[in-house]
Amino acid sequence: MDIVIIGSGNVAAVLGRKFNAAGHHILQIIGRNAAAASALAYEWNTVSSNYLSAVNRNAGVYIIAVSDEAIPEIIKDLKLPGKVVAHTAASVPKEVLKKVTNHYGVFYPLQSLRKEMKGLPDVPIFFDGIDELTKRTLEKLAHSISNVKVVEAGDDARLKLHIAAVIVSNFTNHLYALAEEYCRQEGLDFRQLLPLIEETASSIKDMSPKLAQTGPAIRHDKETIQKHLDLLNNHPQLKNIYLLLTESIQQVPDWSGRSK
């Protein structure tokens, strides 16, 4: 397919690389950051612009990968009648694009994407479209770059999915960041925890996370918990989170079959 990418951040970069690797032709990349857009254009052997008014009108698909809140602003004067136009945001309704084209939709990659990624990760794609042409075009494009999962998901389903994604990815990563800082302050090596992190993540491929829960909270080891809390007096933010999560783990109903 002939594709125009609007945006030059993380999602634009990774999706563009995947489109390129799948043999699609990226006709143009448009980004307000001229340096970032031209670096990606150079990588994909295409052209860039930082003006939406200069958009190439010969593509079949237009992917808008800009910050959620920038979408309404940047499409204000964009008119691409007859073209398939999709944004990449989970939590923004597809109707935001209804004045741009009669074939609008969403192309949401459910993956944590960073421009600096070394390899191209597996990316499940959740697509949506106002009509069959849009849906089938985006579905075909998704299958060309995803070996894992391609699923149609409307606005409500994507919004709900995004909440779960934030919890398992962004919140978990924030806990890693807090633990890393705690280790730094206490003279510990955070990297010693990597096998534990990997084992916990990989165990839930085969069992429910509620059954995989271990640790002092689920065992109700009160003395150990108190020792941890005493030591965390110097780390008030971490202490609050420790208390909140301990309470949350202990509030869940008794899940028989879990290990300790």
Ligand SMILES: NC(=O)c1ccc[n+]([C@@H]2O[C@H](COP(=O)([O-])OP(=O)(O)OC[C@H]3O[C@@H](n4cnc5c(N)ncnc54)[C@H](OP(=O)(O)O)[C@@H]3O)[C@@H](O)[C@H]2O)c1
């Ligand atoms: N990263 C992920 O893991 C991920 C996964 C799935 C979906 N998404 C969705 O994909 C979209 C892009 O996310 P991202 O991670 O690629 O964001 P990002 O790396 O922060 O890039 C955002 C892009 O939007 C541009 N932009 C921001 N405000 C703008 C404005 N007012 N006018 C014009 N351009 C503007 C930025 O330009 P500058 O560089 O000049 O700031 C940049 O090109 C979002 O809707 C996000 O919800 C992200």
